Structure formats: C-alpha cells, structure tokens
Amino acid sequence: MNEAIAWESVLQRDASADERFFYGVTTTGIYCRPSCPSRKPKRDNVAFFSSIEAAERAGFRACQRCRPNRAKAPNSAVETARSYIDRHISDLSDERITLERLSEQSGMSPYHLQRKFKETVGLTPAQYVRARKSERLKDELKRGETVSRASFGAGYGSSSRVYEDAPTRLGMTPATYKSGGSGAHIDYIIAKTSLGSLLVGATNRGVCAVTLGDNAEVLEAALEREYPAASRKRLTEPWSALRNWVEAVVATVEGAGSRTDIPIDVQASAFQWKVWRELQQIPFGETRSYSDIANAIGSPRSVRAVASAIANNRVAVVIPCHRVVRESGSLGGYRWGVERKRKLLAKERATRGESTS
Ligand SMILES: [Zn+2]
Numbered sequence: 285m286n287e288a289i290a291w292e293s294v295l296q297r298d299a300s301a302d303e304r305f306f307y308g309v310t311t312t313g314i315y316c317r318p319s320c321p322s323r324k325p326k327r328d329n330v331a332f333f334s335s336i337e338a339a340e341r342a343g344f345r346a347c348q349r350c351r352p353n354r355a356k357a358p359n360s361a362v363e364t365a366r367s368y369i370d371r372h373i374s375d376l377s378d379e380r381i382t383l384e385r386l387s388e389q390s391g392m393s394p395y396h397l398q399r400k401f402k403e404t405v406g407l408t409p410a411q412y413v414r415a416r417k418s419e420r421l422k423d424e425l426k427r428g429e430t431v432s433r434a435s436f437g438a439g440y441g442s443s444s445r446v447y448e449d450a451p452t453r454l455g456m457t458p459a460t461y462k463s464g465g466s467g468a469h470i471d472y473i474i475a476k477t478s479l480g481s482l483l484v485g486a487t488n489r490g491v492c493a494v495t496l497g498d499n500a501e502v503l504e505a506a507l508e509r510e511y512p513a514a515s516r517k518r519l520t521e522p523w524s525a526l527r528n529w530v531e532a533v534v535a536t537v538e539g540a541g542s543r544t545d546i547p548i549d550v551q552a553s554a555f556q557w558k559v560w561r562e563l564q565q566i567p568f569g570e571t572r573s574y575s576d577i578a579n580a581i582g583s584p585r586s587v588r589a590v591a592s593a594i595a596n597n598r599v600a601v602v603i604p605c606h607r608v609v610r611e612s613g614s615l616g617g618y619r620w621g622v623e624r625k626r627k628l629l630a631k632e633r634a635t636r637g638e639s640t641s
Contacts, residue, residue, distance in 0.1 A: 288596070289553050290332050293318045295589060296555040300406040306333045306352050308344040315339040320350035361392035362404045369409065373416045381413050406554060418547070419489075465514025468492070472507065473522050473530050474500045477537045479624045483507060484530045485516070490547030491529050494599040496537070496620040510598065536601045539631025542568050546602050555586075559593040566607040569636030571629065573611045595619065601628070 285305055293301035299319040308315040309325040315333065316322065333339040336346075336353050346353040365386040372381055386409055387394040401409050470492060472485035477496075483503040485493035493510060497503045507516060522530060529546050536542040544564045552560070558581050565580075566572050572580075578590045597605040597619070606625045610616040618625035 285332055285334060286551065287332055289551065289556075290318070291327060291330070292553045292555055292589065292593075294330070295324065296553065297321065298554050299403070300554055304334075306336060306339050307331065308333060308339050308342065313344055314347050315344035315352060316347040317350045317352045320347055320352075322347065322349050361390040361397060362400050364390040365392075365397060365401060365409060366405065366412070369413055369416060373413070381409075383409055465492075465511030468511065468514040470507070470511060470514045470516045471519050471522070471526060472516065473519055473526065474503060475530060475534055477534060479537055479627055482534065482537060484526070484533050485511075486526050486529060487549045490549035491533075491599055491602055492549045494533055494602050496600055496624055533601055536604075537628070539628070539635045541635070542601070542604065548599055548602060550598050552596075555589065556593040556596065559590050560597065560603045563594070563597075563603050563605055563608065566604060569632040571607050571609045574608060574616075575611065577608060607632075 290301070290305055290307070292298075293304075294307055297319045299317075301318040304318075306315050306317060307325075308331045310329045310331060311325070315336075331342065333342065333344075339352075340346075368386060368389045369381055383394045383398060387397050390397060392400065398408060401407075401412070405412055407415060468487050470485045470487055472483055472493065475482045475484070479496055481497055481499050481503055483493060483495045483497070483500075483506075484491060485507055493507055495503050495506055497506065504518070519526070532543045532546055548560075559577060562577050562580050574591050574594070575584070575587050577594075578584050578587045581590070583590070594605045594608055595617070597603050600606070600620055606618060606628045608616065615622055615625055615629075
C-alpha cells in the first residue's frame with residue numbers, strides 16, 4: 285500500500301478507496317473507512333490496514349459512524365448496469381449503450397442511475413463505457429491486431445472514433461500494477477533535448493514516467509527508485525504508440541505545442557487525478573497559481589493538498605505542472621529543476637507569441 289496515496293484518500297474522504305483499505309487512529313483505538321465523515325485524525329496517529337481483520341488483529345474497534353465492518357449496502361441497480369456494460373463490451377457488440385438502455389435494464393431512473401453509478405464506480409456510465417473500450421482496444425493492439433480490426437473489436441463504430449475516445453480517459457482506470465510497479469513492465473526511451481536528457485517510460489496502457497535530467501544514468505536511477513519492482517527495459521527502437529508519445533513529449537519540451545491525448549498509466553488518488561486533469565486544461569503558454577487550481581477543482585481550501593499533488597507528478601510536460609507558479613509570480617519549485625521550468629515557460633510564450641502575431 286502506498287501510504288502517501290492512502291493518506292490523501294483519507295484527507296479527501298474518497299469513497300472510491302473504501303474497498304481498498306482502512307485506517308486506524310492510535311489515539312482512539314478506532315478504525316474507519318477512508319470516506320468516514322468523522323473529524324480527520326493527525327497523520328502521525330494513523331495506521332493503515334488492508335483488511336478489517338488486520339485492523340482488528342491490531343486491537344482496533346470499528347467506528348460507529350462509518351461502520352467499516354458491515355458490508356456497504358449492495359447497490360444492485362448499479363451492479364446490473366455495470367455488468368450489462370461489461371457483457372456488451374466483451375460480446376463485441378456495436379450496439380450503442382445509452383443511459384436509457386441501462387436504466388431499463390437496472391430498473392432505476394436515468395437520473396438516479398447516473399448519480400449512483402458515479403458515486404459507486406467513480407465514473408459516469410458513459411465514462412465507464414469509454415474506459416472499458418479503451419482497455420479492450422489496448423489488449424487487442426497488444427495481441428498485434430491491426431488498428432481497424434482492433435477498433436471494431438473494441439466496439440467502436442468506426443476506427444476514427446478510436447482517436448477521439450482512446451485518450452487520457454484511460455488514466456481514469458486505476459493502474460493495473462501495484463505500488464513500486466510490481467506486476468508492470470516498463471519500456472523506456474532516452475532522448476536528447478535542449479533541456480538535457482529526457483526519459484519517457486510506458487507500460488502497454490500508457491505513459492508512466494516522463495523525466496528530465498542531466499544524463500541517462502541519473503534518469504535511469506530515478507526510474508528505478510520510482511518503480512523498483514517493475515521490470516524495465518531501455519529501447520532504441522520504440523513500438524509505434526510509444527514512438528508517437530515520445531515525439532509528442534519532445535515537441536512539448538521544445539515549445540512546439542502540447543497534446544493532452546497521451547494515455548497516462550500511473551497510480552494516483554482520485555484527488556490527484558482531479559488536480560492533474562485541471563493542469564491539462566491550462567492553455568499552452570499560460571500559467572496558473574496553486575490557488576487558481578484549488579478554486580478550479582472546487583476545493584479552494586485545499587491549496588496545500590493541490591501543491592502536494594502537483595509535486596507528485598511523475599509525467600513531466602504530459603501533465604504540465606510547469607505551468608503552475610506562485611501567487612507572487614515567482615516560479616516556485618520544479619521537480620526536474622527550476623531552470624528547466626523557466627526555459628519551458630519561455631519557449632511556450634515565444635511560440636505562442638509567434639502564432640498570435
Ligand atoms: Zn469512521
């Protein structure tokens with residue numbers, strides 16, 4: 285369990301983390317679900333457990349408010365809708381899955397289903413459909429099927445829709461590997477740029493590491509620290525999707541434009557995703573302050589949590605954390621060197637100036 289991510293889920297009362305772990309408060313001897321509405325404990329007094337049994341073995345008692353030892357009320361309408369979607373995607377059916385259809389199947393009004401589904405699964409039904417299609421597409425591409433066959437197989441009406449739908453939504457699904465990269469294979473490329481060496485690492489689901497540094501050794505050591513349990517391989521001839529991603533990243537590093545459709549495969553809390561997605565909305569060549577971002581995601585009081593989510597970005601440039609600066613206008617920090625941040629912003633402004641004049 286990544287305790288930093290777990291703690292952030294507790295701070296955000298992230299209900300989507302409820303099935304993943306529990307936390308105990310050492311000062312009270314009580315354990316809770318991440319979403320528990322009770323007052324948040326101090327970080328120092330918290331212990332994390334992957335199961336109820338582990339929490340109780342350690343001597344903690346169940347909280348009376350969030351009742352972590354009782355099964356959450358099963359939401360059968362949502363389950364029915366979800367399995368309907370799963371079945372349809374695996375049937376290769378090209379029938380459009382509408383909210384109305386799901387509503388009929390599950391016996392819940394479209395309005396309530398939409399809300400309940402989002403609450404339970406963390407995605408709307410439409411987002412869930414797209415995420416499942418993207419996953420399926422990736423699987424087929426991995427098996428070496430051609431794009432058009434794979435796209436039909438994944439339930440897309442025509443292959444052009446693949447490019448509309450495949451993008452960052454993939455990042456909405458939790459990474460399949462465990463913390464430290466256990467269970468993942470990462471292929472990576474190291475390229476030279478005007479900002480020094482650039483490493484782009486990817487699983488077959490998307491980009492999981494984009495880092496800048498003085499040389500290849502530094503970047504490889506950092507990749508190993510980040511994903512000690514993954515198998516890692518440096519490539520000189522990238523597979524075609526990886527080559528496209530690398531080209532897009534290099535273009536951004538050189539101030540030649542930026543793309544937000546690169547699939548990202550990193551482990552993160554729902555809150556981190558929210559922050560990162562907001563960063564992707566900052567137009568090329570512009571900057572925002574930490575509190576701008578906190579306001580934009582509707583958590584104006586979470587400036588520090590926003591700053592910490594930004595500091596934990598593992599994919600430079602693809603998630604453009606370099607476009608966030610201090611309120612005062614000073615640059616603030618940058619994981620890959622403040623000087624690189626300054627250059628990135630200067631290049632973006634120069635490019636934007638050219639294209640608007
Ligand atoms: Zn509780």
